[in-house]
Amino acid sequence: MRALAALSTVLILALTLVTCVDVVGRYWFNAPLPGAFELTELMLGALVFAALPLTTRDGGHVEVDLVGMLMGARGGAVLTAFGNVFAALVLAVFAWRLGVEALRLGEDGSVTNALRLPMAPVAWFAAFACLLSAAAAVARAGAAMSHKERLND
Numbered sequence: 001m002r003a004l005a006a007l008s009t010v011l012i013l014a015l016t017l018v019t020c021v022d023v024v025g026r027y028w029f030n031a032p033l034p035g036a037f038e039l040t041e042l043m044l045g046a047l048v049f050a051a052l053p054l055t056t057r058d059g060g061h062v063e064v065d066l067v068g069m070l071m072g073a074r075g076g077a078v079l080t081a082f083g084n085v086f087a088a089l090v091l092a093v094f095a096w097r098l099g100v101e102a103l104r105l106g107e108d109g110s111v112t113n114a115l116r117l118p119m120a121p122v123a124w125f126a127a128f129a130c131l132l133s134a135a136a137a138v139a140r141a142g143a144a145m146s147h148k149e150r151l152n153d
Contacts, residue, residue, distance in 0.1 A: 001057065004050050004129075011047040015040060035115040042112070042122055049129035056087070057136040077144050084141035088134040095130035098123055 022036035033039075055061055063083075071079060102123035104110075110119045 001054060004054055004132075008047060008050045008054070011043050011050060015043050015047065018043070035112075038112045038115050038117065042117065042119075045122055046125060049126040052129050053132035053136050056091075056133040056140070059140060061087075081141040081144040084137045084144060088137035088141065091130045091134035091137060095127045095134060098127035098130060102127055 018033065018036055018039050022033040026032040065076065067079060102120050105118075105123050106120035111117055112119065
């Protein structure tokens with residue numbers, strides 16, 4: 001997880017740098033950074049998926065807990081666990097479909113238009129990040145259930 005946090009930091013810095021160089025080049029020198037749009041797209045996609053497992057682990061996704069409040073502490077813990085298991089299943093499906101897409105991109109030799117950067121590695125990274133996020137959601141479900149058990153004692 002530390003590697004993902006470091007990668008997220010590097011990607012944010014790189015996005016800022018590419019944007020600054022592109023804007024300065026475009027408006028001061030009439031020479032935009034070639035491929036800046038593609039670099040920004042790839043780095044932003046990588047940033048989203050690098051941060052996904054971290055956000056899932058920390059419970060940083062938006063949650064609305066209207067029903068859980070009505071169910072009490074034990075019911076809320078069960079509902080939280082169910083939500084995390086459901087999220088894990090959805091993330092596992094995302095990982096599977098992204099893996100299929102990564103295979104296709106690799107077999108086709110798909111590259112970006114201007115810079116000719118391969119697209120498959122980004123798709124593989126996204127699939128891996130979704131798997132990590134699914135594991136984090138399962139861990140959060142387990143934590144919610146152990147919290148429920150403590151409430152029963």
